Every structure is written in structure tokens, then in C-alpha cells.
Amino acid sequence: MKIIKKLWPLVMAMLSGTMLAACFPGFISESWLVWLWILPLMLALWLGGGEKKRKRYGFGVGFVAGLTFWLINLKWLIAMGELDTVPLGGAMFGWACLSLYLSLYFGFWGMFAASLGNPWRGKRVSEGEKISSNIEKKLSAKAEKKEASGFTLSLRVLQFSFMNASFWVVLEWLRGWLMTGFGWNGLGVAFYDVLVMAQAADLIGVTGLSFFPVMIGASVLQTGKRMAEELKVGRFKPHWEIGVSMGIIAVTFAYGVNRMSHFSNVPTKDVSVLLVQENIKQQMKWDEMERPKHYDGYEKSTVQALEKLEQENTEAIRKQIESGDEGELVLKQPDLIIYPESSLTQELLFLKDEEGVYLLPENDRLLTSDFMKQGNHHLVFGSNLVRGKEYPNGGIGYDPEANEIYNALAIATPDLKKETVQPAKSIKTYGKNHLVIFGEYIPKLPLLNTIMEMSSGASFGSNFSKGGVTDPIDIKVRGDDLQIIPSVCFEDTVGRLERKFVRTDAPQLMVNITNDGWFGTSEAAMQQMANAKFRTVELRRPMARSANTGVSCVIDMVGSLMNHETGKRNMVEDETGNHFIKGTLFAQAKVPVNPEWTVYAIAGDWFVIACTLLFLALAFVTLKKA
Structure with missing residues (x-):
């Protein structure tokens, strides 16, 4: 029995971690x-333990639940062991x-929830402690006369529900901020398919959405x-907490329905991507011997996609002539051609x-090729x-x-195409702001470089520099102003960064370029896309994503x-839904003509501050009562 008593909380914790990963x-x-x-x-935190x-x-119980979740959720990191520069042992480490x-x-x-945040905790009297029978009787009589009302009990339920939920939100925000942060897959992200x-x-x-599941x-x-x-005593009291929680x-839910209806009817402008x-x-991406092949691949795929659009335009014109329709025909022509992160490796x-910027020979050849000269499109690409x-x-x-x-x-x-001398002033650039720790830079800590080199089997080289600019990139699309909110790699998962680019003086489109090829054919790419979805909701700007191995899509x-x-989905995928393919997608990003400010864009993580204050207030009240 003692073994069962010790093990059941751990089993429950692992069950929770597995369910969350699912x-x-x-x-x-x-x-x-x-x-x-x-x-x-x-249940394990509130009922288990002495x-x-x-x-x-x-x-300990909370840690086991978290470890179960993260080991499952982050197993895509092991895929890095397939790279020549990263041994399997280093990836697993x-x-x-x-x-x-x-x-x-x-x-x-878990530490908080099992102690002060536990509504069922009670004080046991030690064997050596003597309690006066007179005091016992008085307390018992007083308790009988003053039985808690249904409203008081409901208030207590809400007190502990809000307190635990608020603390969860605060910790989740800290996780996304400390040491540059890793806010990946918070509870709120689980709603990526429940729009x-x-x-x-x-x-x-x-992050604020995480409040709801914990509260419930x-x-x-x-x-x-x-x-x-x-039920035991046969006397039921009002349960106001049910009404409040469900309310x-x-x-x-009602707000969500309203917003989805509203933004399906706002005036928008189609930006073709x-x-x-x-x-x-x-393994092949940075091989200089393979670079010409890769550049040719991008050029060939682009030309083929443009030729296909031209054929569709020709067919549409023929059908309109045959039908005698005199209405305006919108031809399929891209405003933006978007390549992934570090697509141009020179x-x-x-x-x-x-x-x-100065163009080295291979970049110059691609950027001045026929498909760039003949069209009126912008080419978005990634490069160092x-x-x-x-x-x-x-x-x-x-x-x-x-350096x-x-x-x-x-x-x-x-x-x-009009420029004949360098530097090319018609190329606008944005340097990544949110660098990936241990991936794009290593903190200057004793022996850390040595440990990284031992685990990866290669020298790290130099750190990337932080861009530091949060201004959108202004371009003209068919004569109209358009602002690009740029993001590179995992930056589309960082809401506090993306909100800094928001303006309302011109239509805005978020553009993310990424390369999840580091993680092979794992779930990393799909998880990043799930996180990125929330930037479009938080800021109410659409997003076009171009990824080396997926997920390339329009949100x-x-x-x-x-x-x-x-x-169909605006996403590069095959008939089975597999996104690990070579392909192109022509789609329309519906950009609001009159972009709105959102509360999140203006105030950022104000709800986290509110949760911090709520948590401190409720914790103080709980301590005072205890």
C-alpha cells in the first residue's frame, strides 16, 4: 500500500503530461x-502526499508532469542528430x-498548487499536541451556528481557481521571457485548431488564453x-461558481464568433503572393558545391509557377471572350515572390x-535574371x-x-532591374532581432563554448548580431502603399516582438521566412506554424510564410x-497533407485596407500584469485566512 501511495501521484502526473502533449x-x-x-x-497535487x-x-509532481510533456513535445530536437555537424548524442543531450x-x-x-494553492489542505494536530476540550466544544458549537453559505463556498472555489490560473499565466510568460525566452506551445496554443x-x-x-483551461x-x-x-448530507446549496466559470x-466564445464575423466583412485588398x-x-543547404544547383532550383520553380499562371490567365481570357462577358477580369500575377530563410546562401x-547592399556573383545572377526583369513583383528572400x-x-x-x-x-x-551599379539601393533588408540561444548566439559564460563544441563536434564560430530595428518595410504594390512586418525563423512565435511593428497609416502584411530543415521531417515545422497563427489574431494582420521544408502557407x-x-488550405502540401515536398503556392493574402489597433498591439501583455496582481492579492487573502 505504501508503494501505491507513493506512486499514484507520479502516475497521474505522467498521465497529465501525456494528455497535454496530445x-x-x-x-x-x-x-x-x-x-x-x-x-x-x-488531483495528485491536492490529495497526494503528506x-x-x-x-x-x-x-516533484509538477516537475514529472512537465518532463513527461516536454520530452514528448520536443522530441523533434533529436532529428538534429541526423546532421553531419550534430552527433546524435549531442542532439539528445x-x-x-x-x-x-x-x-x-x-x-x-506544482509547488504552489500543492501548498497555498490547495483548497483541500488542512492542519493535522500532532500526537504530542494537547487541545483543551472546552475550546473544542466552543469551536464545534460556533461552526454549527455559522455554517458557510452557498455564496461563500462558491467564492472560495473561484478564489482558488483564479489564483492557480493566474500563477500559471505568470510562469508561462516568464518562460517566454527569461534568457531570451522559449514561449513555445503554451496552453493557449492548444486552441490553434479551435479558432x-x-x-x-x-x-x-x-499567453492569456492559458488562464481558461487551468481555471476550469x-x-x-x-x-x-x-x-x-x-450528496452525503442530502442538502444542496447554490453553486455560483458554475455560472461564473461557464459565463x-x-x-x-461569443467574442470569438463576433470577431470572426467582423473580420470576414472588413474591407480588404488582395496581395498576391x-x-x-x-x-x-x-545537410546540403550550405554546401558551396551545391549552391548553383539550389539557385537554379529556385529560379526554375519560380519560372514554372509564373508560366503556369500565364497559361491560366490565357485560358481565363479565352473563356471570357467566348462567353461575351464584359466584366473586369483579374489576372493572376504575384505581387510578392517569397523564398525561405537563408535561401540565398551567398x-x-x-x-x-x-x-x-553589394551583390556577389551568384546572388547578382539570380536577382537580375529574366523573371525579375520581366515582372513587376518584389522578391522576398533570406540571406546572411x-x-x-x-x-x-x-x-x-x-x-x-x-564581425x-x-x-x-x-x-x-x-x-x-533599373540599377546598373552597386550598391543595389533597391534591396531593403531587415536583420533578425530575436536570436535563438545556442543556435545563433552563445552567452559569454565560462566553459560554455567548450561544452557546445564537445556536444556538437564542431566549432561554433561567431555569434549573429541583433538587428534592433522594429520598423515595418515600406513598399509599393500596384501603386499603393504596403507595409511588410518582417520576421525570420522563430520570430513569428514571439508576440511581444511582432506587436512593435504595428502601424495604422498603411495596410500591413506579416511575412515570415523560416528554415525548419534542421529538424528533418519531424513535427517542429507544424508546431511552429501552430504558434505563428496567433500573431495574425493578436495583431489582426494576415501572414504569408515561406519555409524551406514547410509549412509554407497564408494565414x-x-x-x-x-x-x-x-x-482547400492555402498551404504547400500534397494530396495526403504532407508538407515535406518541393512545390509552390499562389494565393491571395487579404490585407485590411484600414488596419485596426488591437488591445494586444497597444498594451502587450497587460493581462499578465493583471494576473500577477490578482495572484498576489488572492495569495495574501489566503495566507491571512490560514
Whole structure:
């Protein structure tokens, strides 16, 4: 029995971690489990363990739940072991270390939930403690006379529900902020496929959505226990907590319905995008011997896609002539052709205090090819932007002393074909702001470089530089102003960064370029897309994503990939839904003509601050009563 008593909380914790992992892409992707996953964990935290060392017990149970979740959810990190530069042991070490670190946040929440946040905790009298019978009788008589009302009991249920939910939100925000943050797959992201619930993100951000599942779970367990006790004595009291909890969810649902209806009717302008996905394996991507082949692949795929659009336009014109229809015919022509992150592996060079970039031979050949000269489109691509210097022979090359290199998004405008001398001033660039720790930079800590080199089997080289600019990129599309909100790699999962680009003086389109080829054919790409969806809801701007191995797609202002005209997803995929393919997608991004400010865009994570204050206030009241 002692073994069972010790083990059952751990089994419940692992069950909760597994259920939570099932909410996200890569496992079984059942979003509805987000409402249930926390129940086994809360039962273990509130009923298990002894009265002593509650915090240590709660931390351990919470940590086990978190570790179970993260080991399943982040198993895509192991795929890095397939790369030549990353041994399998190094990939597994990184997977384990990150999972252990992220599990600490579950542990801290469990520590609180099992102690002060436990509505069922009670004080046991030790064997050596003597209590006066007179005091006992008085307390008993007083309790009989002053029985708690249904309203008071309901208020207590809500107190502990809100307190636990608020603390969860605060910890989740900290996880997304500390050490540059890893806000990946918070509870709110589980609503990526339940768009009606996701709409509240424009008020409270995706982190704020995490409040609801924890609140409901805590309310369900407390209410269930209350009802069981009332059933025993045969006397039921009003359960106001049910109305309040369900009312909050109902209001959130109604708000979602309203927002989805509203944004399906706002005036929009179609921005035509052509997404090009080459599906190049990471092992080959940076091979200089393969570079000409890769460049030719991008050019060929682009030309073929443009030729296909031309054929469709010709067919549409023929049908209109035959039908005698005199209405306006909208031809299919891309405004933006978008390549993925680091698609052009030959770097762009820039000189300090000089406008424009210098194109090295292979970049120059691609960016001045026929498909760029003949169209009126912009080409968005990824490349390393490197600070150079002018050498005595008059040439421009890399400046090793400056050591300034950016993971950049670049936009070659149609005016590039008019330029005959370098630097090319018609190429606009953005340097990535949110660098991936251990991926794009290593903190300057003792022995850390050595440890990284031992685990990866290769020297790290130099850190990338942080861009530091949060201004949108202004371009002209068919004579009208359009602002591009740029993001590179995982930046489309960081709401607090993306909101800094929001303006309302011109239509805006978010553009993300990424390369998830590091993680092979794992679920990493689909999980990133699920996180990215919430940027479109938080800011009410559509997004076009171009990814090397997927997911290349267009997401509308309510977080949907669906093309309502064709009934298909605006996504590069085959008939089976597999996105690990080579392909292109021509789609329309419906950009609002009069972009609105959202509460999240203006105030950011204000809800986290509110949860912090609510948590502190409720914790103080609970401590005072205890």
C-alpha cells in the first residue's frame, strides 16, 4: 500500500503530461484535451502526499508532469542528430537539457498548487499536541451556528481557481521571457485548431488564453467535491461558481464568433503572393558545391509557377471572350515572390554608413535574371547580411574585424532591374532581432563554448548580431502603399516582438521566412506554424510564410489557412497533407485596407500584469485566512 501511495501521484502526473502533449501537432493533435489534461495533475497535487514538505512534494509532481510533456513535445530536437555537424548524442543531450529546464516551471506551479494553492489542505494536530476540550466544544458549537453559505463556498472555489490560473499565466510568460525566452506551445496554443476560442488573443495574447483551461480544471474538481459532500448530507446549496466559470467561457466564445464575423466583412485588398518551397535537406543547404544547383532550383520553380499562371490567365481570357462577358477580369500575377530563410546562401555585403547592399556573383545572377526583369513583383528572400569593407584593389569583401553578421530578410523591389551599379539601393533588408540561444548566439559564460563544441563536434564560430530595428518595410504594390512586418525563423512565435511593428497609416502584411530543415521531417515545422497563427489574431494582420521544408502557407486575420473560394488550405502540401515536398503556392493574402489597433498591439501583455496582481492579492487573502 505504501508503494501505491507513493506512486499514484507520479502516475497521474505522467498521465497529465501525456494528455497535454496530445493537444499539439506531432502526437495525436486532439486540442479538446486541453480542458482535461490538468485534472489528474491537480488531483495528485491536492490529495497526494503528506502534510509535511508539501512544497517539495508539489514541485516533484509538477516537475514529472512537465518532463513527461516536454520530452514528448520536443522530441523533434533529436532529428538534429541526423546532421553531419550534430552527433546524435549531442542532439539528445540538448533535448534532455531543454526539457529539464522547461519542466522547472511546471514544478514551481506544482509547488504552489500543492501548498497555498490547495483548497483541500488542512492542519493535522500532532500526537504530542494537547487541545483543551472546552475550546473544542466552543469551536464545534460556533461552526454549527455559522455554517458557510452557498455564496461563500462558491467564492472560495473561484478564489482558488483564479489564483492557480493566474500563477500559471505568470510562469508561462516568464518562460517566454527569461534568457531570451522559449514561449513555445503554451496552453493557449492548444486552441490553434479551435479558432473561436483563439480570437480572444487580440485582447489578452496567446499567453492569456492559458488562464481558461487551468481555471476550469480547478473549478471542476472543487465543485465536484462540494457536490459529493452535499450528496452525503442530502442538502444542496447554490453553486455560483458554475455560472461564473461557464459565463467566462461563454463570453469568450461569443467574442470569438463576433470577431470572426467582423473580420470576414472588413474591407480588404488582395496581395498576391507566390510561395516557393524547395525542400532542401539541411545537410546540403550550405554546401558551396551545391549552391548553383539550389539557385537554379529556385529560379526554375519560380519560372514554372509564373508560366503556369500565364497559361491560366490565357485560358481565363479565352473563356471570357467566348462567353461575351464584359466584366473586369483579374489576372493572376504575384505581387510578392517569397523564398525561405537563408535561401540565398551567398551573403549580402554592406558598408557602414552606406545605403544599399553589394551583390556577389551568384546572388547578382539570380536577382537580375529574366523573371525579375520581366515582372513587376518584389522578391522576398533570406540571406546572411555581412558587414564588409573596401580593399586596396577596389573590391568589396568581408570585414573580419567588424564581425557583424545578420540573419536577414531582404526584399528586392522591381526597381532593381533599373540599377546598373552597386550598391543595389533597391534591396531593403531587415536583420533578425530575436536570436535563438545556442543556435545563433552563445552567452559569454565560462566553459560554455567548450561544452557546445564537445556536444556538437564542431566549432561554433561567431555569434549573429541583433538587428534592433522594429520598423515595418515600406513598399509599393500596384501603386499603393504596403507595409511588410518582417520576421525570420522563430520570430513569428514571439508576440511581444511582432506587436512593435504595428502601424495604422498603411495596410500591413506579416511575412515570415523560416528554415525548419534542421529538424528533418519531424513535427517542429507544424508546431511552429501552430504558434505563428496567433500573431495574425493578436495583431489582426494576415501572414504569408515561406519555409524551406514547410509549412509554407497564408494565414488570414482570424488564424485560418482555409481558402473559402476553393475549400482547400492555402498551404504547400500534397494530396495526403504532407508538407515535406518541393512545390509552390499562389494565393491571395487579404490585407485590411484600414488596419485596426488591437488591445494586444497597444498594451502587450497587460493581462499578465493583471494576473500577477490578482495572484498576489488572492495569495495574501489566503495566507491571512490560514
